[in-house]
Amino acid sequence: MPVKRRTGYARGMTFDPGELVSIPGGEITLRDARTGSTQTVNLLPFQLARVPVTVPAAGVQHERPRAVPHTPVTWFDAVRWCNRESAAAGLRPAYRVAGREVQWDVSADGYRLPTEAEWEWACRAGTTGPTYGPLHAIAWTAADAVNGPQPVGGKAANFFGLFDTIGNVWEWCWNYADTARYADYRALRGGGWADPAWSNRASVRRGSAPDAVIDDVGFRVARGAVGAVGDIHAQGWSADADAERARITGPLPVGWTPLGRPTPLRSR
Numbered sequence: 001m002p003v004k005r006r007t008g009y010a011r012g013m014t015f016d017p018g019e020l021v022s023i024p025g026g027e028i029t030l031r032d033a034r035t036g037s038t039q040t041v042n043l044l045p046f047q048l049a050r051v052p053v054t055v056p057a058a059g060v061q062h063e064r065p066r067a068v069p070h071t072p073v074t075w076f077d078a079v080r081w082c083n084r085e086s087a088a089a090g091l092r093p094a095y096r097v098a099g100r101e102v103q104w105d106v107s108a109d110g111y112r113l114p115t116e117a118e119w120e121w122a123c124r125a126g127t128t129g130p131t132y133g134p135l136h137a138i139a140w141t142a143a144d145a146v147n148g149p150q151p152v153g154g155k156a157a158n159f160f161g162l163f164d165t166i167g168n169v170w171e172w173c174w175n176y177a178d179t180a181r182y183a184d185y186r187a188l189r190g191g192g193w194a195d196p197a198w199s200n201r202a203s204v205r206r207g208s209a210p211d212a213v214i215d216d217v218g219f220r221v222a223r224g225a226v227g228a229v230g231d232i233h234a235q236g237w238s239a240d241a242d243a244e245r246a247r248i249t250g251p252l253p254v255g256w257t258p259l260g261r262p263t264p265l266r267s268r
Contacts, residue, residue, distance in 0.1 A: 014055065020047040020221070030116065030117060034181070041117040043121055048223075051067075052070070054067035071217055072215050074210060074213060079095050085111050086110030092108040092110050093108060109225050112174065113172055113222060116174075116237075119173050132158040140168040141192075142196050167195075169190070169192050170191065171190045176259065181255075183261075246260055
């Protein structure tokens with residue numbers, strides 16, 4: 001029996017639960033470019049969608065419906081979408097949302113955003129180079145001279161069967177980008193259709209405000225309970241590590257806004 005595609009609260013926004021791929025656990029080492037440090041993460045198995053959440057491609061006539069990644073979508077939109085879809089599917093929502101404060105219940109079985117470690121592990125799919133294949137064959141980038149998101153699955157998949165992890169649209173992750181420097185900015189991975197080759201690599205990350213509306217940003221659904229009730233760490237993420245990173249003593253470098261610290265007032 002075919003799996004019903006669900007339509008989310010945004011107009012035409014669709015996700016097929018049957019497209020979740022089982023990703024094996026394993027070990028990955030992440031590098032922090034700002035500090036020069038590395039973090040080795042031992043991941044539990046989880047699930048990740050084969051393609052980003054999509055909408056029908058405008059003006060495309062095809063025997064089978066073709067869909068493009070849903071953009072623009074804010075990080076808050078993605079979190080709320082995950083909770084709504086979880087509730088509709090009879091799953092326990094992964095997030096508790098109170099204004100701009102969002103907590104992740106790592107024991108929940110509902111839909112969620114991947115951590116950065118999960119995302120990069122799934123993107124690499126056992127490879128160790130900057131991309132999992134020749135960039136022209138696997139990703140929509142500036143070299144293709146396109147003017148917007150492209151239909152998903154149009155380039156080659158990686159060895160886990162995931163499409164468009166590199167190129168096409170940037171994808172939100174659960175993690176903060178850098179709690180010392182960018183307050184509550186969240187991490188983005190994967191590169192986009194308008195980006196050059198150096199931005200379309202498995203290890204490249206950028207960050208943006210969780211309420212930012214950006215035309216090359218979408219998201220990909222993860223699923224899987226990866227901890228116990230009350231845990232504040234999972235799959236390479238740690239709330240304690242976020243707080244420690246934001247704990248800066250002494251004068252702040254120009255432009256830095258640690259998480260939890262009020263934004264400095266500009267002099268008049």
